[in-house]
Amino acid sequence: MTQDLAQSEIALDHTRANEKRSDRRALLLRILSIVVVLILWEIIGRQNEVFLSYPLAVLQAAWEVLVVDNELLVAFGETLHGYALGYVAAMILGTMLGYLMGYFKGLDVALGPYVNALYATPRIALIPLLVLWVGIGFGMRFTIVILSAVFPIIITVRDGARSVADEFLDVARIFVAGGWRTWRTTILPGSLPYVFSALRIGAQRSLIGILVAEILAALSGTGRIIQDYGQFFQTDRLLVPIFAIGFFSIFMTGALNFIQRRVTPWERR
Amino acid sequence: MSSDVNPSRLKNTTMTAGSDEIVRSGPSKEPLLVVEGLAKRFPRLDYRVLSDVSFKVPAGGFTTVIGPSGCGKTTLLRIVGGLESPTAGRITIGGEPSVGPARNKTMVFQHFNLYPWRTAIDNIAYGLELQGVSKEERRSRAREYLSLVGLDGFENHYPGELSGGMQQRVGIARALAVEPELLLMDEPFGALDALTREHLQTELQKICAQAGVAVLFVTHSIDEAIYLSDDVLVMGTKPGRIVRELAIDLPRPRWTYDARAEPTFAETRAELWSELEQELSDADPTRSAE
Numbered sequence: 001m002t003q004d005l006a007q008s009e010i011a012l013d014h015t016r017a018n019e020k021r022s023d024r025r026a027l028l029l030r031i032l033s034i035v036v037v038l039i040l041w042e043i044i045g046r047q048n049e050v051f052l053s054y055p056l057a058v059l060q061a062a063w064e065v066l067v068v069d070n071e072l073l074v075a076f077g078e079t080l081h082g083y084a085l086g087y088v089a090a091m092i093l094g095t096m097l098g099y100l101m102g103y104f105k106g107l108d109v110a111l112g113p114y115v116n117a118l119y120a121t122p123r124i125a126l127i128p129l130l131v132l133w134v135g136i137g138f139g140m141r142f143t144i145v146i147l148s149a150v151f152p153i154i155i156t157v158r159d160g161a162r163s164v165a166d167e168f169l170d171v172a173r174i175f176v177a178g179g180w181r182t183w184r185t186t187i188l189p190g191s192l193p194y195v196f197s198a199l200r201i202g203a204q205r206s207l208i209g210i211l212v213a214e215i216l217a218a219l220s221g222t223g224r225i226i227q228d229y230g231q232f233f234q235t236d237r238l239l240v241p242i243f244a245i246g247f248f249s250i251f252m253t254g255a256l257n258f259i260q261r262r263v264t265p266w267e268r269r
Numbered sequence: 270m271s272s273d274v275n276p277s278r279l280k281n282t283t284m285t286a287g288s289d290e291i292v293r294s295g296p297s298k299e300p301l302l303v304v305e306g307l308a309k310r311f312p313r314l315d316y317r318v319l320s321d322v323s324f325k326v327p328a329g330g331f332t333t334v335i336g337p338s339g340c341g342k343t344t345l346l347r348i349v350g351g352l353e354s355p356t357a358g359r360i361t362i363g364g365e366p367s368v369g370p371a372r373n374k375t376m377v378f379q380h381f382n383l384y385p386w387r388t389a390i391d392n393i394a395y396g397l398e399l400q401g402v403s404k405e406e407r408r409s410r411a412r413e414y415l416s417l418v419g420l421d422g423f424e425n426h427y428p429g430e431l432s433g434g435m436q437q438r439v440g441i442a443r444a445l446a447v448e449p450e451l452l453l454m455d456e457p458f459g460a461l462d463a464l465t466r467e468h469l470q471t472e473l474q475k476i477c478a479q480a481g482v483a484v485l486f487v488t489h490s491i492d493e494a495i496y497l498s499d500d501v502l503v504m505g506t507k508p509g510r511i512v513r514e515l516a517i518d519l520p521r522p523r524w525t526y527d528a529r530a531e532p533t534f535a536e537t538r539a540e541l542w543s544e545l546e547q548e549l550s551d552a553d554p555t556r557s558a559e
Contacts, residue, residue, distance in 0.1 A: 167382040170352055174376045175396040175447070185395070189386040266386050266427040 082141025098157025148209030149202035160194020307358030317508035341509025
């Protein structure tokens with residue numbers, strides 16, 4: 001048996017070395033691809049300044065909106081404020097409801113129709129109504145983020161709670177775990193991958209929601225400056241908040257992936 | 270707890286011969302588990318899985334249920350474990366009615382069912398954790414059982430990092446760590462390769478002798494049943510019922526000699542095989558129309 005183990009560890013080392021090598025190759029390829037695209041964009045963009053702009057112009061615009069005018073950070077700060085608070089609220093509310101609906105059939109039957117209906121309704125259609133209800137300030141951002149994120153989170157977490165294999169539930173039962181302990185020791189860890197998917201989907205959806213609300217309801221914030229730059233054909237400036245949002249979205253997904261790896265060390269070891 | 274695993278329950282090895290029963294080499298004759306008139310029916314399918322199943326497992330004894338697949342042996346084990354409820358019948362453990370899961374019985378599963386999110390030691394400590402045993406105590410007790418199943422040094426491995434045989438060792442340690450009186454084993458070696466399987470059969474005998482636990486074991490391997498058991502219950506199908514009870518008359522401990530080469534072993538195998546063949550031909554629709 002010890003020999004078995006030694007062999008399997010050697011095998012594991014081999015695969016790890018292989019993975020590292022292919023990781024490095026993938027990184028190199030990715031950088032190369034970015035460089036090529038940037039150069040092409042620069043060449044083509046210089047002939048179509050209003051349509052496309054080009055990387056160096058965007059860089060200069062970034063300097064202007066970030067440092068000279070200081071517009072972007074103020075706008076971004078406003079967006080982020082509503083986004084962060086709304087997302088945290090949606091996260092708490094969504095996971096709680098998701099687990100409760102996954103666990104209590106009756107609750108799922110009672111709330112299912114609302115959740116499914118609201119999940120299927122494009123949330124941006126609610127924006128005019130929300131203007132009436134909560135105005136166009138922080139309340140709008142907070143509400144639209146919750147509405148965008150909470151339903152996909154509920155549904156994904158609920159499915160995750162149900163997906164925990166009967167084999168694991170048998171173990172909890174045979175060792176006489178009660179309801180709460182079954183959840184904590186079995187359902188929660190067994191459904192964590194779903195929870196993280198839910199949080200990633202929620203992060204994306206709320207970003208879309210908040211930007212659309214800012215553009216549509218003429219709020220201040222990042223959506224608003226995107227709208228303004230667009231109307232004045234300042235394409236180089238326009239691309240700065242768009243990239244900022246893109247990077248932020250990548251950052252959110254990366255952060256959630258990082259946390260997931262830390263919280264679930266048994267996966268992919 | 271001392272370094273010795275559960276010394277209080279180490280079984281006595283005096284030989285006792287029953288007047289109306291079989292000679293046992295190891296366990297005392299006090300029945301621990303008594304199953305009476307157990308029946309299970311799935312109403313929707315109007316299908317009787319089990320019909321009038323009755324048997325006893327003595328304290329510290331090793332009883333195996335053997336039968337063709339689909340005969341309901343796993344269902345029987347799950348009902349005894351409290352994971353499913355019977356349609357009729359009575360189960361008592363140590364004289365007390367046993368309904369639903371309880372602390373005095375645990376199960377070892379065919380597919381191990383280890384929590385992938387817990388390390389080996391934390392899997393073993395799971396039952397103790399649910400019983401509210403303090404962290405220190407349960408770690409030290411879990412470590413004892415880890416070493417009982419021969420996995421010293423693997424406490425921080427996740428199940429995904431262990432071989433099948435090692436995973437099932439963890440499964441056995443997890444079940445024994447709560448010091449049950451009755452251990453239910455559902456084809457625990459069925460998913461393992463032949464070599465690991467034979468090795469673990471011997472290990473299991475040693476472990477059970479040391480822990481002094483009674484075992485109800487389900488398998489479809491005749492050799493496994495003979496090698497491990499004091500008693501073998503042969504089940505028939507449609508409905509699942511016990512058609513034969515056979516005592517295995519091989520002295521213990523069986524790992525000290527080549528028990529599989531004994532004439533008694535071959536005779537018992539032939540006897541069980543003819544019994545099972547009968548059941549198989551009854552059960553197989555290609556051999557006899559229903």
